[in-house]
Amino acid sequence: MxxxxxxxxxxxxxxxxxxxxxxxxxxxxxxxxxxxxxxxxxxxxxxxxxxxxxxxxxxxxxxxxxxxxxSLPPGLGLFLIVAANSYRKLAFWMILLALVVGFSVFRGGPLNWLDWSCLGVLAFPAVFALGIALFSRGVPYRAMMDALHWGRWEEAISQADAMGSKVPAETIGFEKARALAALGRLDEARDLVKPFDDERVMPRWLYLSRLANLFDIINRHDDAIALFEQALELAPDNAVIMLGLANRLILHRRDHRRARQLVAEARTHALSDETAPMADLLDGLILLEEGAPRDALPVVEAAYRVYRRRRHRFLGYVSLGQAAVSLARVHSALGDRDLAVKLYAKVRPRMVAVGSSLVARYDREIGLL
Structure with missing residues (x-):
């Protein structure tokens, strides 16, 4: 469960x-x-x-x-928490060893072998935590995701193959499938993830929503939207699916009416502090499409600030990228081209690298063409 x-x-x-x-x-x-x-x-x-x-x-x-x-950069956060927990569990012995070393320092004489041994033991939890942080499964996973989000497809496939059992098979499978699809090997990608279309592995609504990513990466957005529609039929109360569908509708069909309905319905359900900012960002994009950029500005700015604080998380910089582009579009609509271009320039290279179909449209909208 x-x-x-x-x-x-x-x-x-x-x-x-x-x-x-x-x-x-x-x-x-x-x-x-x-x-x-x-x-x-x-x-x-x-x-x-x-x-x-x-x-x-x-x-x-x-x-x-x-x-x-x-709330912390991945490596630093893992190091701090593992170290803190280790010292907490060994608090009595750590204090005792620190007193031994402290007594030698207080006497003013040189440290002897016992003091250095105590210092070694005192340092061990920190060294152990550092090893955990450096060699955790999150390190290769972040490398794979970085390759995916910069269009280095062959590298992403190699990273996925090297992950082994460190990450759930379906998670690696779908990420590798995205890279395969981007390389023009869609049939191979679909065959790779087909075994995960099993309720014992994941609910079908989740399978369909992940399958949609294979079509998003090759700009077949209508197919991705159709898969999200199927997922919503299977999970009509699922706010994550509602927001995912609304996001695609507003970006690729500019359907602000249906998107507004979906976001409003999602807000009647429990939203986590991870999904709530996406609902806010979508509200801003809907206002922009409705011709109200001035109303959209504070809404999109607030979402952008949230994603700025979370940029170090898995996929956090992807959400930040969408928020930055959205804010650029709002500023462009308000006539502030310089700020719009500055924000868009930070994200455009990644969009170009993955072959996003939105680049040409945003170039015209923000004024690069």
Whole structure:
């Protein structure tokens, strides 16, 4: 069953971060409120809850640790939390060893072999944490995702093949399939992910939404939208699917009416602090398409600031890229071409690298042509 992380506050104002098993985000929030919590901030959505796996490492990483990991650069965050937990568990011995070394320093004499041994033991948890941070599965995964998002398809495939069992097979499979599709090997890509079309591996709505990414990467956006429509039929209360579909409709069909309906419906369900900024960004894009850039500006700016703070996370810079382009489009519509071009220039190279069909349109809209 999926694990949902949430920060909650009880009637006495005490705040804690918890992990709750539930079938959906809506159910997770309802269960927590039934337990008497008055404020619930969800940290995982209906997709990420299937892969957070915090319960598997609960002895070393509390729910609070897991959430804090997201607020720090990946390597630094993992190092700090592993080191802190190690020192906390060994606090008595660490204090004792520190006192031994401190006594020698206080005497003013040279450190002896015992002092240096104590220092070595004191340093070991930090060295151990550094090794965990440097050789965690997140390092090669980030390298693979970086290659994907800069259009280095062969490199992404090589990185995926080297991942082995460090990451769930379906996660690697779909990322490798995207690279294959981009290289013109769509049939091979679809064959690669076909085994994951199994309810024992993932719900069909999730399979279809991931399959849509294969068509997005080759600019067959109508096919991607059709797959999201099918996913929504299977999971009509799933806010992640609603927002994913709304995003594609507003970007590729400029269908602000349907997009507005979908975002409004998504907001009636539980949104995590990861998905809520996307709903805000879509609200801004809808206002832009409706011819109200001045109203769109504060909405898009707020979403942009959120993504700026989260740029170090997995895929965070991709969301930041969309937010930056959206903000550039708003400023262009308001007549501030210099700022629009400055924002767009930060993102355009990556869009060109992956062959995005939106480049030509945005070039005209922002005034590069």
């Amino acid at each position: 999926p694990d949902y992380l949430a920060t909650v506050r009880d009637a006495d104002g005490r705040e804690t971060t918890v992990n709750v098993e539930a079938d959906t985000a809506d159910e997770a929030v309802r269960m927590l409120r039934e337990q008497g919590f008055e404020e619930v901030v969800l940290h995982t959505d209906d997709v990420m809850s299937r892969y957070s796996n915090q319960r598997k490492v609960a002895a070393d990483f509390s729910p609070r640790d897991w959430v804090q990991l997201r």
